[in-house]
Every structure is written in C-alpha cells, then in structure tokens.
Amino acid sequence: xxxxxxxxxxxxxxxxxxxxxxxxxxxxxxxxxxxxxxxxxxxxxxxxxxxxxxxxxxxxxxxxxxxxxxxxxxxxxxxxxxxxxxxxxxxxxxxxxxxxxxxxxxxxxxxxxxxxxxxxxxxxxxxxxxxxxxxxxxxxxxxxxxxxxxxxxxxxxxxxxxxxxxxxxxxxxxxxxxxxxxxxxxxxxxxxxxxxxxxxxxxxxxxxxxxxxxxxxxxxxxxxxxxxxxxxxxxxxxxxxxxxxxxxxxxxxxxx
Amino acid sequence: xxxxxxxxxxxxxxxxxxxxxxxxxxxxxxxxxxxxxxxxxxxxxxxxxxxxxxxxxxxxxxxxxxxxxxxxxxxxxxxxxxxxxxxxxxxxxxxxxxxxxxxxxxxxxxxxxxxxxxxxxxxxxxxxxxxxxxxxxxxxxxxxxxxxxxxxxxxxxxxxxxxxxxxxxxxxxxxxxxxxxxxxxxxxxxxxxxxxxxxxxxxxxxxxxxxxxxxxxxxxxxxxxxxxxxxxxxxxxxxxxxxxxxxxxxxxxxxxxxxxxxxxxxx
Numbered sequence: 001x002x003x004x005x006x007x008x009x010x011x012x013x014x015x016x017x018x019x020x021x022x023x024x025x026x027x028x029x030x031x032x033x034x035x036x037x038x039x040x041x042x043x044x045x046x047x048x049x050x051x052x053x054x055x056x057x058x059x060x061x062x063x064x065x066x067x068x069x070x071x072x073x074x075x076x077x078x079x080x081x082x083x084x085x086x087x088x089x090x091x092x093x094x095x096x097x098x099x100x101x102x103x104x105x106x107x108x109x110x111x112x113x114x115x116x117x118x119x120x121x122x123x124x125x126x127x128x129x130x131x132x133x134x135x136x137x138x139x140x141x142x143x144x145x146x147x148x149x150x151x152x153x154x155x156x157x158x159x160x161x162x163x164x165x166x167x168x169x170x171x172x173x174x175x176x177x178x179x180x181x182x183x184x185x186x187x188x189x190x191x192x193x194x195x196x197x198x199x200x201x202x203x204x205x206x207x208x209x210x211x212x213x214x215x216x217x218x219x220x221x222x223x224x225x226x227x228x229x230x231x232x233x234x235x236x237x238x239x240x241x242x243x244x245x246x247x248x249x250x251x252x253x254x255x256x
Numbered sequence: 257x258x259x260x261x262x263x264x265x266x267x268x269x270x271x272x273x274x275x276x277x278x279x280x281x282x283x284x285x286x287x288x289x290x291x292x293x294x295x296x297x298x299x300x301x302x303x304x305x306x307x308x309x310x311x312x313x314x315x316x317x318x319x320x321x322x323x324x325x326x327x328x329x330x331x332x333x334x335x336x337x338x339x340x341x342x343x344x345x346x347x348x349x350x351x352x353x354x355x356x357x358x359x360x361x362x363x364x365x366x367x368x369x370x371x372x373x374x375x376x377x378x379x380x381x382x383x384x385x386x387x388x389x390x391x392x393x394x395x396x397x398x399x400x401x402x403x404x405x406x407x408x409x410x411x412x413x414x415x416x417x418x419x420x421x422x423x424x425x426x427x428x429x430x431x432x433x434x435x436x437x438x439x440x441x442x443x444x445x446x447x448x449x450x451x452x453x454x455x456x457x458x459x460x461x462x463x464x465x466x467x468x469x470x471x472x473x474x475x476x477x478x479x480x481x482x483x484x485x486x487x488x489x490x491x492x493x494x495x496x497x498x499x500x501x502x503x504x505x506x507x508x509x510x511x512x513x514x515x516x517x518x519x520x521x522x523x
Contacts, residue, residue, distance in 0.1 A: 001432045001433050001436075003326075003433070004326040004329055004330055004433075004436070005330055007323060007326040007327065008326055008327040008329075008330040008331075010323070011323045011324070011326075011327040011403065011407070012327075012345065012346070014323075014399075014400060014403070015345075015346070015348075015349050015400060015403055015404065016345065016348065016349070018357065018360035018361060018364060018400060019348075019349065019352060019356075019357070019360060021360060021363060021364060021370060022356065022359065022360045022363065025363055032368075033363050034363075034368070034369075034370075035363055035364070035369075035370040036370070074262070075262040075263050075266060076263065078259035078260075078262070078263075079259060079260050079262070079263035079264075081259060082257075082259035082260045083260075088257070094260070094263075094264070096513070097267055097271075097272070098263070098267065099509075100271070100509065101267075101271055103454075103457060103458075103505065103508070103509050103512075104461070104502060104505040104506070104509070105460065105461030105463075105478065105498075105501050105502065105505050106461065106463075107461065107463050107478045107481050107482065107498065107501070108275075108278070108481070108498040108499075108501055108502045108505070109271070109274075111278060111481060111485060111491070111494050111495055111498040112274035112275050112277060112278035112495075112498065113270065113274050114485070114491070115274065115277055115278055115281055115491060115495065116270075116273065116274040116277050119277070131270055132270070134266060134270070135266065135267075135270045135271050138263065138266055139267075142263065192351070195353075196353050196354065198353075198354070198355055198463070198464050199463045199464065199478075202482065202486070203482070203485060203486065213353055213355055216353075216355050216356070216359070217355055217464065217467075217468070220355065220358070220359050220362065220468055221468075223362070223366075224359065224362050224363050224366065228359060229359075229363075232356040232359055232360075235352065235353070235356060236352055236356065239348070239351040239352060240348070242351075243344055243348055243351065246344060247340060247341060247344050250340050251337055251340065254337075
C-alpha cells in the first residue's frame with residue numbers, strides 16, 4: 001500500500017514539477033531560460049506585455065473560441081436532445097460518427113479540411129478557422145450534453161406538454177434548466193478545445209494573423225525564449241487560480 | 257429531424273466529405289494509383305517514422321498504465337477534501353496547453369537544461385548531456401501529456417469495482433496490497449485495456465509535443481505530415497501519410513468499441 005502511495009506521489013511530481021519549473025525560470029535574468037533561474041527580474045513579463053503581437057494573437061484566440069463555443073452549443077445541444085429523446089433509423093451510426101472527430105488525429109482532420117477548403121475556394125481566414133474548430137468542438141458538446149439529457153426525467157417534459165406548453169417553451173422552461181450544468185460543462189470544454197488547438201490552426205490559419213498557440217509554437221522553435229516563459233508562467237498561474245477557486249467552491253458547497 | 261440537420265450537415269460537409277476527398281487525393285491527381293503509398297513504404301526514413309510512432313505509442317501507453325493505475329487507485333480510495341484536491345490536481349495539467357508543457361521539457365531536457373545540470377552537479381555524468389531531440393525525450397514529454405487522461409480513465413474504471421469485494425478478501429486474511437492486486441486489478445482488466453487503447457491512439461495522434469521536444473531528428477507520422485504539407489508543399493504525400501495514420505486511428509477506435517466502451521477523452 002505504501003508502494004502505491006509512493007508511485008502516486010512520483011506521478012504528481014512528474015505532472016506538476018515541469019509546470020513549476022516554467023514558472024520559476026520565467027523570473028530569471030538570462031537571455032535563454034534556465035532553471036534554477038539566475039538573477040531575479042520581472043523584465044520578461046514587461047517585454048511580453050509590450051509586444052503587440054502576443055496581445056493580438058490572444059485576441060484572435062479568444063474571439064475565435066467564443067464564436068466557436070456559441071455555434072457549437074447551437075448545433076450540439078439540439079442534436080444531443082434529438083439523439084437522447086427520439087428513436088430513428090441511423091441513430092447508432094450518427095452516435096458513432098459524432099465521436100470520431102474526437103478520437104481521430106487532429107492532424108489528419110486538418111489536412112483533409114485544407115484540401116477541401118482549397119478545392120471549394122474558401123480562403124477567408126476567420127471562416128476557415130471557425131468552420132474547422134466547429135468540427136472538433138461541436139461533437140464534444142453532443143457527447144457531454146447527451147448523457148445529461150438522458151438522465152433528465154422525461155415525465156416532467158410530458159407534463160409540461162400535456163398542460164399546453166409548446167415544444168419550444170417546454171425546452172426552454174423545463175429541459176434547459178434541468179440540464180444547465182451539462183451545457184455549462186460542454187461550453188467550457190468547447191472553449192478550452194478551441195483555445196488549445198494548434199494542429200488545425202497551423203495548417204489552416206494565415207500565419208499573418210496567428211492564434212496564440214500558433215505564435216507560441218513558432219517562437220518555441222528558436223529555443224527556450226524568456227518571453228514565451230513569461231507568457232507561459234502567466235497562463236499557468238492564471239489556471240492555478242481558477243482551479244483553486246473551483247476547489248474552494250466545491251468545498252464550500254459540501255459544508256453548506 | 258430538424259434538430260439534427262445542422263450537426264448532420266457539419267459532419268458530412270466538413271468531416272466525412274473531406275476525409276473521402278483526402279483518400280482520393282492520396283490516390284493521385286488523375287486515375288487511381290498507389291504510387292504515393294509505394295513511395296512511403298519504399299523509403300527507409302518514412303518506414304522508420306511509422307515504426308518509431310508505433311514503438312513510442314507502446315512505451316508511452318505501458319508506462320502511463322504502470323504509473324497511472326496506482327495513482328488512480330489512491331485517488332479512488334482517498335476521502336473528503338483530500339480526494340477533491342487530488343482529483344483537481346491530477347486534471348490540472350489538462351488546463352495547460354500542450355505547447356506550454358512541451359516548452360517545459362525544452363527547459364528541462366535541453367543542453368544546459370535543468371536535468372543535465374542536476375546530473376552533472378551530482379557527479380553522475382561527465383559531460384553535460386541533453387535528452388531534447390531524442391526518442392527518450394519525446395517519450396517523457398508525451399507521457400506527461402497522456403498521464404492525466406490515463407489517470408482519469410482508470411479512475412472511472414476502478415470506481416466501478418465494488419470496494420466491498422476488497423474488504424471481503426481482507427476479512428479472509430489478505431493484506432490490503434494483495435487484495436488490491438488479486439481482486440480489484442483483475443476485475444478492472446477490461447477497462448484498463450480500453451484506457452490503454454485510448455492512450456495509444458492519442459499518443460499516435462499528437463503533433464506539438466513530438467515536434468517541439470523531438471525536433472527534426474525524431475520524425476513521427478504527425479511531424480512528417482506537417483513537414484510535407486507546410487515545408488515541402490507536397491499535399492498529395494501529406495494526404496497519403498494522413499490516410500495511413502487515419503487507418504491506425506480507426507483501428508484503435510474500432511478496438512475500443514469492441515472493448516465495450518468508446519473513449520471520449522482528449523489529448
């Protein structure tokens with residue numbers, strides 16, 4: 001038993017340690033990142049903030065992620081509802097196909113989309129990015145929301161219908177409140193998938209207007225740059241803050 | 257039916273059709289020919305990359321399961337606030353972009369990096385060494401990428417095994433370790449296999465980590481696709497390599513459905 005605990009501790013060190021090293025080295029004074037850091041400075045954080053292109057790329061990524069998330073919900077939630085509540089021929093096939101974009105290599109999805117966009121003459125940068133991210137985000141919404149709808153009670157919906165509510169009113173006043181946790185989780189997941197994507201963006205996006213992961217990928221090619229270090233440190237610390245808030249929220253809810 | 261139309265349209269126009277189009281492209285501009293596939297299997301560097309990808313997947317999957325299972329087991333058995341903290345901490349790396357995690361290994365494994373300097377300092381190596389741009393380095397980076405996914409998958413698997421069975425074994429005289437090893441482990445075998453297939457499929461599919469940690473000296477299927485498409489602009493060959501990688505991905509997906517459960521986790 002103690003052995004299992006030791007393995008688990010080693011696993012945690014292996015998972016979290018490298019992230020701490022990135023944060024630590026971002027405060028070092030050398031031109032190439034080193035750990036342990038030499039000297040102590042906030043200089044790279046200032047330089048990262050001073051460079052327009054990182055802020056521009058962040059803006060591209062955030063706007064893209066928000067648009068893609070809204071569209072993914074609009075496409076995914078009704079589809080999940082139909083898959084959960086209706087029986088129709090081909091349901092099993094659709095259920096399997098919707099999982100495929102999530103498990104197949106995104107690089108192959110990127111190549112196939114690049115070929116199709118080129119053939120169809122779709123050259124507009126934002127359109128290419130939104131469409132390609134929809135392919136990987138909308139299926140996540142379906143997969144996350146589908147089991148939540150399946151667990152929600154049909155009887156309540158039927159009661160609303162028998163009392164004269166229209167299907168649309170039933171969905172918005174009865175079903176949606178019951179599944180809002182699942183929808184929220186799906187939205188978060190779609191946001192993260194879009195913000196994190198680099199494979200598809202690299203093949204489809206115009207490098208003149210890169211997303212943040214594309215820009216970081218391009219910078220990292222030249223070795224451990226301290227500016228990338230500062231940006232990474234900010235992202236890691238920001239995520240850690242959000243995670244701590246989640247944990248506090250969970251613990252408070254348990255106590256109450 | 258109207259509810260399904262947007263999703264159906266999205267998947268058929270932007271997923272299924274492009275995939276078929278890519279298959280057609282790999283078979284040549286005019287007529288049908290396997291020449292592009294012949295070129296792939298005729299050149300040692302491409303076959304090497306395929307074998308390297310397959311081998312890397314095996315190493316990463318085996319080690320992730322080996323380390324992930326005890327970790328997931330401890331997570332399932334933990335109680336209260338501690339359990340919540342440990343679970344959130346295990347998922348934390350998933351919040352951080354794969355590129356940033358690869359960047360961390362660049363700092364650690366590179367020449368004059370943290371690991372090399374530590375080893376030198378301890379007198380374990382004469383020369384400063386680097387694992388960056390090696391197979392071992394990519395395996396380390398990829399494992400850190402996959403481990404949270406494996407742990408979460410195994411966590412769900414182990415939770416489904418009733419804890420009572422272990423207690424029964426213990427009341428009959430088994431030590432806790434033997435009970436875990438001889439009761440819970442065999443009962444979770446199918447789920448472990450399913451997690452293993454998922455980890456394997458995801459490690460074959462990863463691009464950013466092998467590209468940053470492995471560099472041009474450690475080519476894998478995904479990095480060849482990128483190089484052919486973006487550096488050499490040979491989209492037909494990129495489509496060919498993609499089709500081969502896609503076949504492996506579909507095999508893994510089919511295997512997982514066969515194992516009774518479709519994996520829905522992500523990189």
